[in-house]
Amino acid sequence: MARKPSAADAPLRLDNQICFAVYSAAHAFNRVYKPLLDRLGLTYPQYLVMLVLWERDDVPVKDIGEKLFLDSGTLTPLLKRLEAAHLVKRSRSREDERQVLIALTPQGYALKEKARAVPQSILAASDCSVSELVAMKDEIVALRDRLNAVIGE
Amino acid sequence: MARKPSAADAPLRLDNQICFAVYSAAHAFNRVYKPLLDRLGLTYPQYLVMLVLWERDDVPVKDIGEKLFLDSGTLTPLLKRLEAAHLVKRSRSREDERQVLIALTPQGYALKEKARAVPQSILAASDCSVSELVAMKDEIVALRDRLNAVIGE
DNA sequence: TCACATTTAATTGTTCGCAATTGAATGTGC
DNA sequence: GCACATTCAATTGCGAACAATTAAATGTGA
Structure with a gap:
């Protein structure tokens, strides 16, 4: 019973979880x-x-x-x-x-002053353009705000 | 000294941090x-x-x-x-x-079986189409993998 | 004024998350 | 076969994260 990948299981697959x-x-x-x-x-x-x-x-x-x-x-x-x-x-x-x-x-x-070096190191590690990161950030913040809106019912 | 918002401080502003x-x-x-x-x-x-x-x-x-x-x-x-x-x-x-x-x-x-109800509740809370979520998920996973690649030097 | 609710931090207890270490089992090179 | 390194899980200690409670200060309505 249900040994091979089932389409019904897709919503529970780890790789399909945006939360993960x-x-x-x-x-x-x-x-x-x-x-x-x-x-x-x-x-x-x-x-x-x-x-x-x-x-x-x-x-x-x-x-x-x-x-x-x-x-x-x-x-x-x-x-x-x-x-x-x-x-x-x-x-x-x-x-x-x-x-x-x-x-x-x-x-x-x-x-x-010492902390100013941090963001540029992170940017380098992200290996991604600033504009791409800003776009992603805005999307993630929008998702976060929608989730937080649900919490207060 | 530096009372008003300075452009030099932008990289350290909370709202500009993708990590946050x-x-x-x-x-x-x-x-x-x-x-x-x-x-x-x-x-x-x-x-x-x-x-x-x-x-x-x-x-x-x-x-x-x-x-x-x-x-x-x-x-x-x-x-x-x-x-x-x-x-x-x-x-x-x-x-x-x-x-x-x-x-x-x-x-x-x-x-x-009881867990199958969870993903659909999350989808509803996300207030967003599945395709948008999948696209975001893929972007975030790609960013995560680039970050993890840096950790192993 | 006085009873009562609200606001704000602090506290307690449980569960993560990770660095560092330990100890047992396994793999290796000679 | 034997010394040595490696692998794997467990352990210890510390710093979050949060629910639930507490206590003090403040606000409110009668």
């Missing part, structure tokens, strides 16, 4: 980033947080979470590690004591 | 899958392992790892949980005692 394509691509990116980020002393999620803060710091944890789609259960310990590495400072907001504001330290600011 | 698009899309998929897989009693990585085994079981851990790009540090505990859930059986190969072969139990086989 995305999942495995994310891990592949992680592995390419690893040696680059090791030099900065950052993990990949920490790098994402730093990207947010390099655009604008002195922001509450919640804002970082909304930009990265992460919650406090992930961010609180991560930010404590960044603080232990002297890259950020955490402090309660005076206007609203519930909020913890995340600010860059001078070392945190300075790391941005 | 992929990373956040993977998490979005995870969140859409969660309620569907809860009904099967599986996590998303466990579901991927089951997809592999539904295509062919009685395979060594290494084969599963190569298909999913995961190593024994991830798979060993995951497979033990699947065994505890009576979905797979782990046994040492007689021909090569180093290998652990993973076989489906009757319950593991049976779960495939």
